[in-house]
Each structure stands twice: as structure tokens, then as C-alpha cells.
Amino acid sequence: QLQLQESGPGLVKPSETLSLTCTVSGGSFSNRDYYWGWIRQPPGKGLEWIGNIYNSGFNSGNSYYNPSLKSRVTISVEMSKSQSSLRLSSVTAADTAVYYCVRVTHGQYCFDPWGQGTLVTVSS
Amino acid sequence: QSALTQTRSVSGFPGQSVTISCTGTGSDVGGYNHVTWYQQHPGKAPKLMIYNVNERPSGVPDRFSGSKSGYTASLTISGLQADDEADYFCCSYAGDYIYVFGTGTKVTVL
Numbered sequence: 001q002l003q004l005q006e007s008g009p010g011l012v013k014p015s016e017t018l019s020l021t022c023t024v025s026g027g028s029f030s031n032r033d034y035y036w037g038w039i040r041q042p043p044g045k046g047l048e049w050i051g052n053i054y055n056s057g058f059n060s061g062n063s064y065y066n067p068s069l070k071s072r073v074t075i076s077v078e079m080s081k082s083q084s085s086l087r088l089s090s091v092t093a094a095d096t097a098v099y100y101c102v103r104v105t106h107g108q109y110c111f112d113p114w115g116q117g118t119l120v121t122v123s124s
Numbered sequence: 125q126s127a128l129t130q131t132r133s134v135s136g137f138p139g140q141s142v143t144i145s146c147t148g149t150g151s152d153v154g155g156y157n158h159v160t161w162y163q164q165h166p167g168k169a170p171k172l173m174i175y176n177v178n179e180r181p182s183g184v185p186d187r188f189s190g191s192k193s194g195y196t197a198s199l200t201i202s203g204l205q206a207d208d209e210a211d212y213f214c215c216s217y218a219g220d221y222i223y224v225f226g227t228g229t230k231v232t233v234l
Contacts, residue, residue, distance in 0.1 A: 039225075046127065047162070047170065047213050049223040064221035067125060100169060109158035109217045110175035117169050 002027035004101050004115035012095075012122050018088040022101030022115060029082035030055060035104050036084040037111060038075060040097040048097075051075045052104055053084065091122045128153060128214055128226035135232040136204045144229045146197040146214030152224050154195040158217035161190060161199045165210045173212075174199060201231070209233040 008020035022036070037052040051065035053075045063075045074087045084101055098119050102111035128148045136142040146153065146161075153159055159177045162170035172181055174190035177197060187202045197216070201208050214226035 046228040047215070047225040049215070049225060052221065052223075067222070108175050108179075109156075109223075110160040110172055111162070111170075111215070112172035112175075112181065114169040114171075 002103065002113055004103065004113060006099060006101050006115045006118040008118060008120070010119060010121060012091055012120060013124050014092055014122055015090055018086070018091050018095060018099075018120055018122075020086045020099055020101075020118065020120070022084040022086075024082045024084070024103075029077075030079055033106050035106070036075075036077060037102045037104050038084070038086045039100045039102055039111065039114075041100070041117075042094075042097045050086065050088075050099075053077055055079065093122050096120065096122045125152070125218055125222060125224045128216060128224055130212075130214060130226040130229045132227075133230040133232065135234055137234045138204055138206065140204050141200060141202045142204060142231060144199045144201075144212055144214075144231070146199070146216075146226045148195050148197075148216055148224070150195065152216040152218040153192065153197050155219065156217045157192065159190065159192060159197040160215045161188075162213045162215065163208075163210045164213065170213065204233055206233050 003026050005023050012018045035054040038050040053063040065073045072089045076085045098117040100117045101115045134142045157177050161174040164170040177192045178190040189200050191198050212229045218224050
């Protein structure tokens, strides 16, 4: 059964860069039927799509981001480690959230499964 | 890209049906048949319930059904059960590899 696990610092200082890693196990990370994404949820609030990265086909290596975050976000993959990474620069308290990594299936346009999520707090 | 608009909360008695709406624009819900619904229990990660407007992943009960008309998508839960009490979020593809979520609906089982 495919599992996704987020990891990274739980506390980041304002103006610094948030860095998280998602490790995928129990399935093929390089399968061209899938690509990988990140979603976040501020405490007590709704879900916000951050971005996706494609690792196959004509889109291979291409990443796409929420326009509201695009200037600060980078998503990458490391195929040899079955990992996806998220970097969000110049963070503020508004970036405090639970961050989820997800798999996206070609043709289904849905996020499934989800990692358990990791809370990142931005505070000095 | 603005968040899709969902009713803040709905409630029903066990066995009843409830419907959650998700309203967007022609650039998202109205423009694509790629609306998904997620169920989230407190402290848990969201779970996919419906994709491509009305398709159910394996393991999701057929009490959950989706539909769309114009700029509004809907999720109907029939035969409401206690475990259905959760937050529900819609999400739509919005073109150019972009996705947008709804504001979320709290379902309460009375």
C-alpha cells in the first residue's frame, strides 16, 4: 500500500525558508501515471493547493504552482530516493499550517493518497 | 484564483440525506468535469470521496454521490451515518495545471 510521509522542521523563523520532504514507499515513485503535489491547511481553516510536479511524459520535471505562492515556492523530486521536496521562502506567520504531500493520478485530477501531514509553525 | 464557495455547515438526522454545494466559475467548476470531494475528520488527513464529478474510488460507499450543473457541483450523502460527521472540501481543476479548493462544509449528524 502506497504511503507518503512528510518530514522537516516543525518551527521556522519569519523571513527564513521552509523546507519539507515527502518520502514515498510501497509503490513506484517513477510510474508515469502519477505525479506529486503539496497542499497546506492553516489551523482551523481550509485547504490550499500549493503546487504539483510532473516526473514523466512531456511535462517531465515541470512544476506548477498556486499563483498566490508562485514567487516563493519550489517543488522538486529526487527519483533515486522516491522523494518530493517543498521549499517556501520568506515565510511569515500566515504560512503556519499543516503541510500535506499527495499523489495525483493522470486523468483523475484528484489527490490520493495523502500523507499524514506535518505542522509547521512560523515564529521567532 | 478565488476559493470555491461552499455552504458553511449542513446537518441531518441518521438515515437522512444531505447535499453540499460547491460554487465556482466558468474557469474552474463550470469549465471542467474535474471536481473532487474530500472528507476530513478532526486531526486526520483528508480522504478522497469523489473524483471527476461523480466517480467513486474503490472502498467509498455508494451513499456518497456527486453531480454538477453549470458552475455548481454537489455532494450528496444518503443514509447519513454518525461517521459521516466531518468536514468536506470540494476541489476543481482550473486549467493550466492549476487547482482550487472550496471553503469547506461541516456536516453534523444530529
